[in-house]
Amino acid sequence: MKTTGTRRRAGSAISDKAIILEHVSKAYTAGVPALNDVTLHINKGEFVFIVGDSGSGKSTLIKLLLRELLPTSGRVIVNGTDVVRLRRRQIPKFRRSLGVVFQDFRLLKDRNVYENVAFAQRIIQMPNREIRRNVPSILSTVGLAGKYKARPKQLSGGEQQRVALARALVNKPQILLADEPTGNLDPKNSWDIMNLLEKINNNGTTVLVVTHNREIVNAMQKRVITMKKGIIVSDEEKGGYIDED
Protein backbone atom coordinates (compact mmCIF):
# COMPACT_ATOMS: atom_id res chain seq x y z
CA MET A 1 0.00 0.00 0.00
CA LYS A 2 2.95 2.31 0.47
CA THR A 3 4.10 4.21 -2.54
CA THR A 4 7.45 3.12 -3.76
CA GLY A 5 9.85 5.31 -5.61
CA THR A 6 9.05 3.51 -8.84
CA ARG A 7 9.30 5.73 -11.87
CA ARG A 8 6.21 5.41 -13.99
CA ARG A 9 7.21 7.79 -16.73
CA ALA A 10 10.43 9.58 -17.33
CA GLY A 11 10.68 12.46 -14.91
CA SER A 12 7.38 11.97 -13.06
CA ALA A 13 7.34 10.10 -9.77
CA ILE A 14 4.19 8.57 -8.33
CA SER A 15 4.21 11.21 -5.63
CA ASP A 16 3.45 13.93 -8.20
CA LYS A 17 0.28 12.13 -9.22
CA ALA A 18 -3.10 12.55 -7.68
CA ILE A 19 -4.64 9.76 -9.73
CA ILE A 20 -3.11 6.89 -11.67
CA LEU A 21 -5.09 4.34 -13.65
CA GLU A 22 -3.06 1.61 -15.35
CA HIS A 23 -4.82 -0.67 -17.84
CA VAL A 24 -8.03 -0.54 -15.88
CA SER A 25 -11.00 -2.57 -17.02
CA LYS A 26 -14.34 -2.95 -15.34
CA ALA A 27 -17.07 -5.32 -16.44
CA TYR A 28 -20.31 -5.35 -14.45
CA THR A 29 -21.51 -8.48 -16.14
CA ALA A 30 -19.83 -10.81 -18.57
CA GLY A 31 -19.86 -9.11 -21.95
CA VAL A 32 -19.15 -5.51 -22.94
CA PRO A 33 -17.00 -3.87 -20.24
CA ALA A 34 -17.98 -0.44 -18.91
CA LEU A 35 -14.28 0.47 -18.88
CA ASN A 36 -11.86 -1.14 -21.28
CA ASP A 37 -8.11 -0.95 -20.61
CA VAL A 38 -8.07 2.67 -19.47
CA THR A 39 -4.76 4.27 -18.60
CA LEU A 40 -4.84 7.78 -17.19
CA HIS A 41 -2.56 9.99 -15.09
CA ILE A 42 -3.70 13.14 -13.35
CA ASN A 43 -1.21 15.38 -11.62
CA LYS A 44 -1.69 17.01 -8.27
CA GLY A 45 -3.35 20.39 -8.62
CA GLU A 46 -4.84 19.69 -12.06
CA PHE A 47 -8.36 20.63 -13.16
CA VAL A 48 -9.77 17.93 -15.47
CA PHE A 49 -13.08 17.57 -17.29
CA ILE A 50 -14.33 14.13 -18.25
CA VAL A 51 -16.90 14.17 -21.01
CA GLY A 52 -18.58 11.56 -23.18
CA ASP A 53 -21.85 9.99 -24.19
CA SER A 54 -24.25 8.52 -21.76
CA GLY A 55 -23.05 5.05 -20.83
CA SER A 56 -19.46 5.68 -21.82
CA GLY A 57 -18.17 4.79 -18.35
CA LYS A 58 -17.63 8.16 -16.67
CA SER A 59 -19.50 7.36 -13.47
CA THR A 60 -17.90 3.94 -13.39
CA LEU A 61 -14.52 5.67 -13.38
CA ILE A 62 -15.54 7.89 -10.45
CA LYS A 63 -16.82 4.86 -8.52
CA LEU A 64 -13.49 3.11 -8.98
CA LEU A 65 -11.67 6.14 -7.60
CA LEU A 66 -14.00 6.14 -4.57
CA ARG A 67 -13.44 2.42 -4.08
CA GLU A 68 -17.16 1.90 -4.38
CA LEU A 69 -16.25 -0.61 -7.06
CA LEU A 70 -13.19 -2.74 -7.66
CA PRO A 71 -11.71 -2.96 -11.17
CA THR A 72 -11.91 -6.27 -12.97
CA SER A 73 -8.24 -5.78 -13.82
CA GLY A 74 -5.60 -3.07 -13.68
CA ARG A 75 -4.26 -0.71 -11.01
CA VAL A 76 -5.98 2.29 -9.44
CA ILE A 77 -3.82 4.55 -7.32
CA VAL A 78 -5.34 7.58 -5.62
CA ASN A 79 -3.24 9.93 -3.51
CA GLY A 80 -0.58 7.25 -3.47
CA THR A 81 -2.96 4.61 -2.16
CA ASP A 82 -3.40 1.41 -4.13
CA VAL A 83 -7.17 1.29 -4.02
CA VAL A 84 -7.43 -2.36 -5.02
CA ARG A 85 -5.40 -3.47 -2.04
CA LEU A 86 -7.30 -1.43 0.54
CA ARG A 87 -8.79 -3.48 3.32
CA ARG A 88 -12.45 -2.95 4.08
CA ARG A 89 -11.83 -1.14 7.33
CA GLN A 90 -9.31 1.19 5.68
CA ILE A 91 -11.89 2.47 3.19
CA PRO A 92 -13.49 5.17 5.38
CA LYS A 93 -10.15 6.78 6.13
CA PHE A 94 -9.19 6.63 2.47
CA ARG A 95 -12.44 8.34 1.42
CA ARG A 96 -11.81 11.21 3.78
CA SER A 97 -8.97 12.32 1.55
CA LEU A 98 -11.51 12.74 -1.24
CA GLY A 99 -14.39 15.16 -1.60
CA VAL A 100 -17.36 14.00 -3.66
CA VAL A 101 -20.26 15.84 -5.27
CA PHE A 102 -23.09 14.21 -7.21
CA GLN A 103 -25.73 15.37 -9.63
CA ASP A 104 -28.50 14.65 -7.09
CA PHE A 105 -26.71 16.49 -4.22
CA ARG A 106 -27.22 13.63 -1.71
CA LEU A 107 -27.81 15.77 1.34
CA LEU A 108 -29.23 14.37 4.57
CA LYS A 109 -32.81 15.58 4.18
CA ASP A 110 -33.71 15.70 7.85
CA ARG A 111 -30.80 17.96 8.83
CA ASN A 112 -30.25 21.60 8.21
CA VAL A 113 -27.45 23.08 6.14
CA TYR A 114 -25.14 23.52 9.10
CA GLU A 115 -25.56 19.90 10.26
CA ASN A 116 -25.09 18.53 6.77
CA VAL A 117 -21.71 20.21 6.51
CA ALA A 118 -20.79 19.56 10.14
CA PHE A 119 -21.51 15.89 9.58
CA ALA A 120 -18.35 15.48 7.51
CA GLN A 121 -16.40 16.95 10.41
CA ARG A 122 -18.07 14.75 13.01
CA ILE A 123 -17.02 11.72 11.01
CA ILE A 124 -13.38 12.67 11.43
CA GLN A 125 -14.05 13.35 15.12
CA MET A 126 -13.31 17.05 14.94
CA PRO A 127 -13.90 18.75 18.30
CA ASN A 128 -17.08 20.85 18.46
CA ARG A 129 -15.04 23.97 18.97
CA GLU A 130 -13.36 23.48 15.59
CA ILE A 131 -16.61 22.53 13.88
CA ARG A 132 -18.19 25.78 15.01
CA ARG A 133 -15.33 27.65 13.41
CA ASN A 134 -14.86 25.63 10.19
CA VAL A 135 -18.46 25.19 9.08
CA PRO A 136 -19.47 28.86 8.94
CA SER A 137 -16.22 29.65 7.20
CA ILE A 138 -16.74 27.10 4.42
CA LEU A 139 -20.43 28.09 4.12
CA SER A 140 -19.43 31.66 3.44
CA THR A 141 -16.91 30.45 0.86
CA VAL A 142 -19.76 28.85 -1.11
CA GLY A 143 -21.98 31.87 -0.47
CA LEU A 144 -24.47 30.30 1.92
CA ALA A 145 -23.57 31.96 5.20
CA GLY A 146 -27.11 33.24 5.71
CA LYS A 147 -28.87 29.91 5.09
CA TYR A 148 -27.23 27.68 7.65
CA LYS A 149 -30.53 26.89 9.38
CA ALA A 150 -32.46 25.91 6.24
CA ARG A 151 -33.38 22.33 5.38
CA PRO A 152 -32.39 20.97 1.96
CA LYS A 153 -36.05 21.05 0.90
CA GLN A 154 -36.14 24.81 1.41
CA LEU A 155 -33.19 25.43 -0.90
CA SER A 156 -32.91 25.78 -4.68
CA GLY A 157 -30.94 23.21 -6.63
CA GLY A 158 -27.97 25.53 -6.92
CA GLU A 159 -28.00 26.16 -3.20
CA GLN A 160 -28.26 22.47 -2.42
CA GLN A 161 -25.28 21.76 -4.64
CA ARG A 162 -23.31 24.44 -2.83
CA VAL A 163 -24.11 22.76 0.48
CA ALA A 164 -22.88 19.48 -0.98
CA LEU A 165 -19.77 21.25 -2.15
CA ALA A 166 -19.20 22.76 1.28
CA ARG A 167 -19.56 19.32 2.82
CA ALA A 168 -17.08 17.87 0.33
CA LEU A 169 -14.57 20.62 1.09
CA VAL A 170 -14.82 21.16 4.81
CA ASN A 171 -12.28 18.44 5.59
CA LYS A 172 -9.85 19.93 3.07
CA PRO A 173 -9.57 16.94 0.72
CA GLN A 174 -6.66 16.63 -1.67
CA ILE A 175 -8.93 15.61 -4.54
CA LEU A 176 -12.45 16.71 -5.39
CA LEU A 177 -14.52 14.37 -7.55
CA ALA A 178 -17.70 15.77 -9.11
CA ASP A 179 -20.07 13.56 -11.13
CA GLU A 180 -22.26 15.90 -13.21
CA PRO A 181 -22.43 18.54 -10.47
CA THR A 182 -24.40 20.87 -12.72
CA GLY A 183 -26.64 18.22 -14.25
CA ASN A 184 -29.73 19.51 -12.44
CA LEU A 185 -28.91 23.21 -12.51
CA ASP A 186 -29.75 26.14 -14.78
CA PRO A 187 -26.91 27.92 -16.66
CA LYS A 188 -26.49 30.66 -14.05
CA ASN A 189 -26.19 28.21 -11.16
CA SER A 190 -24.01 25.92 -13.26
CA TRP A 191 -21.56 28.75 -13.80
CA ASP A 192 -21.58 29.62 -10.10
CA ILE A 193 -20.68 26.04 -9.21
CA MET A 194 -17.99 25.82 -11.88
CA ASN A 195 -16.45 29.08 -10.74
CA LEU A 196 -16.38 27.72 -7.20
CA LEU A 197 -14.68 24.56 -8.43
CA GLU A 198 -12.07 26.63 -10.21
CA LYS A 199 -11.50 28.69 -7.08
CA ILE A 200 -11.02 25.51 -5.07
CA ASN A 201 -8.58 24.27 -7.69
CA ASN A 202 -6.66 27.50 -7.45
CA ASN A 203 -6.14 26.79 -3.77
CA GLY A 204 -4.34 23.56 -4.68
CA THR A 205 -7.03 20.90 -4.71
CA THR A 206 -7.05 18.47 -7.64
CA VAL A 207 -10.47 18.70 -9.30
CA LEU A 208 -12.06 16.07 -11.54
CA VAL A 209 -15.40 17.04 -13.09
CA VAL A 210 -17.67 14.76 -15.12
CA THR A 211 -20.02 16.92 -17.17
CA HIS A 212 -22.25 17.17 -20.23
CA ASN A 213 -22.09 20.97 -20.22
CA ARG A 214 -20.58 21.82 -23.55
CA GLU A 215 -20.60 25.59 -23.11
CA ILE A 216 -18.73 25.52 -19.84
CA VAL A 217 -16.16 22.98 -21.03
CA ASN A 218 -15.42 25.03 -24.11
CA ALA A 219 -15.22 28.28 -22.19
CA MET A 220 -12.97 27.16 -19.33
CA GLN A 221 -10.06 25.85 -21.43
CA LYS A 222 -9.00 23.04 -19.11
CA ARG A 223 -7.72 19.53 -19.74
CA VAL A 224 -10.56 17.53 -21.31
CA ILE A 225 -10.71 13.72 -21.38
CA THR A 226 -13.31 12.32 -23.75
CA MET A 227 -14.65 8.81 -23.28
CA LYS A 228 -16.57 6.55 -25.60
CA LYS A 229 -17.76 3.01 -24.90
CA GLY A 230 -15.33 2.57 -22.03
CA ILE A 231 -12.28 3.88 -23.83
CA ILE A 232 -10.49 7.25 -23.65
CA VAL A 233 -10.72 8.56 -27.20
CA SER A 234 -9.09 11.91 -26.62
CA ASP A 235 -7.13 13.69 -23.89
CA GLU A 236 -6.27 17.34 -24.55
CA GLU A 237 -4.79 20.20 -22.59
CA LYS A 238 -7.01 23.30 -22.98
CA GLY A 239 -9.44 21.07 -24.84
CA GLY A 240 -13.03 21.43 -25.93
CA TYR A 241 -16.19 19.39 -26.05
CA ILE A 242 -15.94 16.97 -28.96
CA ASP A 243 -19.12 16.76 -30.98
CA GLU A 244 -20.45 13.33 -31.75
CA ASP A 245 -22.79 14.06 -34.57
Add this chain to the structure above:
Amino acid sequence: MRINTLFYCIWQGIRNIFKNKWFTLASVATISACLFLFGLFYSILTNFQHMVKNAEQGLCVSALLDAGMSDERVAEIRGTLMRRTEVSEVEYVSAADTWAQFAEENNFGDISIFTENPLEDCAHFDIYLSDVSMQPALVSYLESVEGVRKVNQSFLTAQALTGVNAIIGYVSIGIIIILFLVSIFLISNTVSIGISVRKEEIQIMKYIGATDFFTRAPFVIEGMVIGLIGSFLPLIGVYFIYNEAMMYVAKRFPSLSQLLAFLPVETVFTNLIPVCIGLGVGIGFIGSFTTVRKHLSV
Protein backbone atom coordinates in the same frame (compact mmCIF):
# COMPACT_ATOMS: atom_id res chain seq x y z
CA MET B 1 -13.29 7.59 20.52
CA ARG B 2 -14.00 11.10 21.64
CA ILE B 3 -16.70 11.62 24.25
CA ASN B 4 -17.97 14.26 21.84
CA THR B 5 -18.55 11.62 19.15
CA LEU B 6 -20.21 9.25 21.59
CA PHE B 7 -22.72 11.89 22.65
CA TYR B 8 -23.34 12.74 19.02
CA CYS B 9 -24.16 9.10 18.20
CA ILE B 10 -26.47 8.77 21.20
CA TRP B 11 -28.19 12.01 20.36
CA GLN B 12 -28.70 10.94 16.74
CA GLY B 13 -30.13 7.62 17.87
CA ILE B 14 -32.64 9.29 20.15
CA ARG B 15 -33.52 11.78 17.45
CA ASN B 16 -34.21 8.92 15.02
CA ILE B 17 -36.75 7.52 17.43
CA PHE B 18 -38.88 10.64 17.15
CA LYS B 19 -38.09 11.23 13.51
CA ASN B 20 -39.36 7.84 12.36
CA LYS B 21 -42.49 7.75 14.46
CA TRP B 22 -44.24 4.95 12.58
CA PHE B 23 -41.21 2.77 12.51
CA THR B 24 -40.70 3.32 16.24
CA LEU B 25 -44.33 2.54 16.95
CA ALA B 26 -44.33 -0.64 14.89
CA SER B 27 -41.10 -1.88 16.46
CA VAL B 28 -42.19 -1.09 20.00
CA ALA B 29 -45.51 -2.86 19.37
CA THR B 30 -43.79 -5.94 18.00
CA ILE B 31 -41.33 -6.24 20.85
CA SER B 32 -44.04 -5.47 23.39
CA ALA B 33 -46.36 -8.14 22.05
CA CYS B 34 -43.68 -10.81 22.18
CA LEU B 35 -42.44 -9.83 25.61
CA PHE B 36 -46.01 -9.59 26.89
CA LEU B 37 -46.62 -13.21 25.92
CA PHE B 38 -43.29 -14.12 27.40
CA GLY B 39 -44.11 -12.29 30.66
CA LEU B 40 -47.51 -13.95 31.00
CA PHE B 41 -46.06 -17.33 30.26
CA TYR B 42 -43.19 -16.80 32.65
CA SER B 43 -45.57 -15.79 35.48
CA ILE B 44 -47.79 -18.81 34.93
CA LEU B 45 -44.81 -21.11 34.74
CA THR B 46 -43.10 -19.92 37.90
CA ASN B 47 -46.37 -20.11 39.81
CA PHE B 48 -46.99 -23.59 38.57
CA GLN B 49 -43.57 -24.68 39.66
CA HIS B 50 -44.08 -22.99 42.97
CA MET B 51 -47.35 -24.84 43.52
CA VAL B 52 -45.86 -28.17 42.55
CA LYS B 53 -43.03 -27.56 44.96
CA ASN B 54 -45.51 -26.64 47.67
CA ALA B 55 -47.40 -29.83 47.06
CA GLU B 56 -44.17 -31.77 47.16
CA GLN B 57 -43.16 -30.28 50.44
CA GLY B 58 -46.56 -30.93 51.95
CA LEU B 59 -46.33 -34.54 50.83
CA CYS B 60 -45.78 -36.73 53.85
CA VAL B 61 -45.90 -40.38 54.67
CA SER B 62 -47.56 -41.36 57.93
CA ALA B 63 -46.36 -44.42 59.79
CA LEU B 64 -48.81 -45.64 62.45
CA LEU B 65 -47.08 -47.24 65.41
CA ASP B 66 -48.06 -50.11 67.66
CA ALA B 67 -49.98 -48.91 70.69
CA GLY B 68 -48.00 -48.43 73.88
CA MET B 69 -44.59 -48.23 72.25
CA SER B 70 -41.85 -47.17 74.62
CA ASP B 71 -40.26 -43.73 74.29
CA GLU B 72 -36.86 -45.36 73.71
CA ARG B 73 -38.15 -47.38 70.78
CA VAL B 74 -39.80 -44.26 69.30
CA ALA B 75 -36.55 -42.36 69.53
CA GLU B 76 -34.66 -45.25 67.99
CA ILE B 77 -36.94 -45.52 64.93
CA ARG B 78 -36.89 -41.76 64.54
CA GLY B 79 -33.10 -41.81 64.57
CA THR B 80 -32.80 -44.44 61.83
CA LEU B 81 -35.36 -42.59 59.70
CA MET B 82 -33.53 -39.27 60.03
CA ARG B 83 -30.37 -40.88 58.71
CA ARG B 84 -32.04 -41.71 55.38
CA THR B 85 -31.13 -39.19 52.65
CA GLU B 86 -34.61 -38.78 51.13
CA VAL B 87 -36.07 -37.84 54.52
CA SER B 88 -36.07 -34.15 55.38
CA GLU B 89 -38.06 -34.23 58.60
CA VAL B 90 -39.62 -36.72 60.98
CA GLU B 91 -42.31 -35.55 63.32
CA TYR B 92 -43.60 -37.72 66.15
CA VAL B 93 -47.26 -37.23 66.96
CA SER B 94 -48.33 -39.00 70.14
CA ALA B 95 -51.76 -40.57 70.57
CA ALA B 96 -52.89 -37.67 72.73
CA ASP B 97 -51.72 -35.12 70.15
CA THR B 98 -53.42 -37.01 67.33
CA TRP B 99 -56.68 -36.93 69.22
CA ALA B 100 -56.33 -33.25 70.01
CA GLN B 101 -55.57 -32.44 66.38
CA PHE B 102 -58.48 -34.49 65.13
CA ALA B 103 -60.87 -32.88 67.59
CA GLU B 104 -59.74 -29.45 66.59
CA GLU B 105 -60.01 -30.07 62.86
CA ASN B 106 -63.57 -31.29 63.35
CA ASN B 107 -64.66 -28.61 65.81
CA PHE B 108 -65.41 -30.90 68.73
CA GLY B 109 -64.97 -28.06 71.17
CA ASP B 110 -63.80 -28.91 74.66
CA ILE B 111 -62.38 -32.45 74.61
CA SER B 112 -61.77 -32.68 78.34
CA ILE B 113 -65.24 -34.17 78.63
CA PHE B 114 -63.88 -37.34 77.04
CA THR B 115 -62.40 -39.51 79.73
CA GLU B 116 -60.73 -41.84 77.28
CA ASN B 117 -58.68 -41.25 74.14
CA PRO B 118 -60.61 -42.86 71.27
CA LEU B 119 -57.43 -42.77 69.17
CA GLU B 120 -55.28 -44.52 71.76
CA ASP B 121 -53.59 -46.67 69.10
CA CYS B 122 -52.95 -43.81 66.68
CA ALA B 123 -49.52 -42.57 67.69
CA HIS B 124 -47.56 -42.01 64.41
CA PHE B 125 -44.67 -40.42 62.57
CA ASP B 126 -45.25 -37.79 59.90
CA ILE B 127 -42.30 -38.18 57.57
CA TYR B 128 -41.54 -35.38 55.09
CA LEU B 129 -39.47 -36.09 52.02
CA SER B 130 -36.77 -34.02 50.41
CA ASP B 131 -37.15 -36.03 47.21
CA VAL B 132 -40.64 -37.23 46.32
CA SER B 133 -39.47 -39.70 43.76
CA MET B 134 -37.99 -41.76 46.62
CA GLN B 135 -41.37 -42.22 48.28
CA PRO B 136 -41.90 -45.88 47.19
CA ALA B 137 -38.50 -46.87 48.58
CA LEU B 138 -39.26 -45.21 51.90
CA VAL B 139 -42.67 -46.86 52.11
CA SER B 140 -41.30 -50.34 51.56
CA TYR B 141 -38.60 -49.68 54.14
CA LEU B 142 -41.18 -48.49 56.68
CA GLU B 143 -43.28 -51.57 56.14
CA SER B 144 -40.31 -53.68 57.17
CA VAL B 145 -39.68 -51.80 60.40
CA GLU B 146 -40.80 -53.63 63.52
CA GLY B 147 -43.41 -51.69 65.48
CA VAL B 148 -44.85 -49.92 62.40
CA ARG B 149 -48.43 -51.03 62.15
CA LYS B 150 -49.51 -49.34 58.94
CA VAL B 151 -48.14 -46.88 56.36
CA ASN B 152 -50.36 -44.14 54.82
CA GLN B 153 -49.32 -42.26 51.68
CA SER B 154 -50.76 -38.98 50.55
CA PHE B 155 -53.40 -39.06 47.89
CA LEU B 156 -51.17 -37.07 45.50
CA THR B 157 -48.69 -39.70 44.52
CA ALA B 158 -45.09 -39.00 43.96
CA GLN B 159 -45.24 -40.25 40.39
CA ALA B 160 -47.93 -37.77 39.48
CA LEU B 161 -45.91 -34.82 40.72
CA THR B 162 -42.71 -35.96 39.04
CA GLY B 163 -44.67 -36.33 35.81
CA VAL B 164 -46.16 -32.85 36.08
CA ASN B 165 -42.72 -31.39 36.60
CA ALA B 166 -41.38 -33.04 33.47
CA ILE B 167 -44.35 -31.87 31.39
CA ILE B 168 -43.91 -28.31 32.61
CA GLY B 169 -40.28 -28.50 31.57
CA TYR B 170 -41.06 -29.67 28.03
CA VAL B 171 -43.92 -27.25 27.53
CA SER B 172 -41.85 -24.30 28.67
CA ILE B 173 -38.97 -25.13 26.36
CA GLY B 174 -41.43 -25.50 23.49
CA ILE B 175 -43.22 -22.23 24.12
CA ILE B 176 -39.98 -20.30 24.62
CA ILE B 177 -38.64 -21.55 21.28
CA ILE B 178 -41.86 -20.62 19.48
CA LEU B 179 -41.96 -17.16 21.06
CA PHE B 180 -38.32 -16.60 20.21
CA LEU B 181 -38.76 -17.55 16.56
CA VAL B 182 -41.90 -15.46 16.20
CA SER B 183 -40.27 -12.38 17.71
CA ILE B 184 -37.13 -12.67 15.57
CA PHE B 185 -39.29 -13.01 12.47
CA LEU B 186 -41.48 -10.03 13.33
CA ILE B 187 -38.55 -7.84 14.34
CA SER B 188 -36.50 -8.50 11.26
CA ASN B 189 -39.54 -7.73 9.11
CA THR B 190 -40.25 -4.49 10.90
CA VAL B 191 -36.63 -3.41 10.84
CA SER B 192 -36.15 -4.11 7.16
CA ILE B 193 -39.24 -2.12 6.26
CA GLY B 194 -37.89 0.77 8.33
CA ILE B 195 -34.38 0.48 7.01
CA SER B 196 -35.21 0.72 3.31
CA VAL B 197 -36.17 4.32 3.96
CA ARG B 198 -32.76 5.03 5.46
CA LYS B 199 -30.67 3.13 2.98
CA GLU B 200 -29.86 6.39 1.24
CA GLU B 201 -28.80 8.01 4.48
CA ILE B 202 -26.43 5.14 5.21
CA GLN B 203 -25.01 5.38 1.70
CA ILE B 204 -24.32 9.09 1.98
CA MET B 205 -22.54 8.59 5.29
CA LYS B 206 -20.36 5.90 3.77
CA TYR B 207 -19.48 8.11 0.77
CA ILE B 208 -18.21 10.83 3.04
CA GLY B 209 -15.97 8.34 4.80
CA ALA B 210 -17.92 7.40 7.91
CA THR B 211 -16.72 4.21 9.57
CA ASP B 212 -19.12 1.32 9.95
CA PHE B 213 -19.18 2.00 13.66
CA PHE B 214 -20.09 5.65 13.23
CA THR B 215 -22.79 4.82 10.69
CA ARG B 216 -24.22 2.02 12.73
CA ALA B 217 -24.06 3.47 16.22
CA PRO B 218 -27.14 5.72 15.98
CA PHE B 219 -29.22 2.88 14.52
CA VAL B 220 -28.09 0.46 17.19
CA ILE B 221 -28.78 2.95 19.97
CA GLU B 222 -32.19 3.58 18.44
CA GLY B 223 -32.87 -0.17 18.39
CA MET B 224 -31.82 -0.58 22.00
CA VAL B 225 -33.97 2.29 23.22
CA ILE B 226 -36.92 0.91 21.28
CA GLY B 227 -36.27 -2.46 22.93
CA LEU B 228 -36.16 -0.78 26.32
CA ILE B 229 -39.48 0.98 25.79
CA GLY B 230 -40.87 -2.20 24.31
CA SER B 231 -40.02 -4.10 27.47
CA PHE B 232 -41.58 -1.64 29.92
CA LEU B 233 -45.06 -1.81 28.43
CA PRO B 234 -45.51 -5.58 28.79
CA LEU B 235 -44.03 -5.46 32.30
CA ILE B 236 -46.67 -2.95 33.34
CA GLY B 237 -49.37 -5.00 31.61
CA VAL B 238 -48.33 -8.26 33.19
CA TYR B 239 -48.10 -6.60 36.60
CA PHE B 240 -51.74 -5.52 36.47
CA ILE B 241 -53.02 -8.74 34.99
CA TYR B 242 -51.13 -10.71 37.61
CA ASN B 243 -52.70 -8.81 40.47
CA GLU B 244 -56.14 -8.98 38.90
CA ALA B 245 -55.84 -12.73 38.37
CA MET B 246 -54.79 -13.30 41.95
CA MET B 247 -57.72 -11.29 43.27
CA TYR B 248 -60.14 -12.98 40.92
CA VAL B 249 -59.08 -16.46 41.97
CA ALA B 250 -59.13 -15.52 45.64
CA LYS B 251 -62.67 -14.20 45.29
CA ARG B 252 -64.16 -16.81 43.01
CA PHE B 253 -62.46 -19.91 44.36
CA PRO B 254 -61.66 -19.28 48.02
CA SER B 255 -61.64 -23.03 48.66
CA LEU B 256 -58.70 -23.42 46.29
CA SER B 257 -56.57 -20.81 47.99
CA GLN B 258 -54.61 -23.53 49.77
CA LEU B 259 -53.77 -25.39 46.58
CA LEU B 260 -53.37 -22.31 44.35
CA ALA B 261 -50.87 -20.51 46.51
CA PHE B 262 -49.70 -17.70 44.19
CA LEU B 263 -46.24 -16.29 44.45
CA PRO B 264 -46.28 -12.64 45.50
CA VAL B 265 -45.95 -10.38 42.46
CA GLU B 266 -42.64 -8.99 43.81
CA THR B 267 -41.04 -12.43 43.77
CA VAL B 268 -42.00 -13.06 40.16
CA PHE B 269 -40.92 -9.59 39.06
CA THR B 270 -37.48 -9.61 40.66
CA ASN B 271 -36.56 -12.07 37.91
CA LEU B 272 -39.00 -10.99 35.24
CA ILE B 273 -37.92 -7.32 35.13
CA PRO B 274 -34.25 -7.88 34.33
CA VAL B 275 -34.98 -10.79 31.99
CA CYS B 276 -37.62 -8.80 30.10
CA ILE B 277 -35.46 -5.69 29.77
CA GLY B 278 -32.49 -7.80 28.75
CA LEU B 279 -34.53 -9.55 26.07
CA GLY B 280 -36.02 -6.30 24.78
CA VAL B 281 -32.71 -4.47 24.56
CA GLY B 282 -31.09 -7.60 23.15
CA ILE B 283 -33.70 -8.02 20.42
CA GLY B 284 -33.37 -4.31 19.56
CA PHE B 285 -29.60 -4.56 19.40
CA ILE B 286 -29.45 -7.70 17.27
CA GLY B 287 -32.28 -6.53 15.03
CA SER B 288 -30.73 -3.16 14.18
CA PHE B 289 -27.12 -4.37 14.11
CA THR B 290 -27.72 -7.13 11.59
CA THR B 291 -30.07 -5.16 9.38
CA VAL B 292 -27.78 -2.14 9.09
CA ARG B 293 -24.92 -4.48 8.32
CA LYS B 294 -26.61 -5.50 5.08
CA HIS B 295 -26.50 -1.91 3.86
CA LEU B 296 -22.99 -1.01 4.94
CA SER B 297 -21.15 -2.49 1.98
CA VAL B 298 -21.05 0.68 -0.09
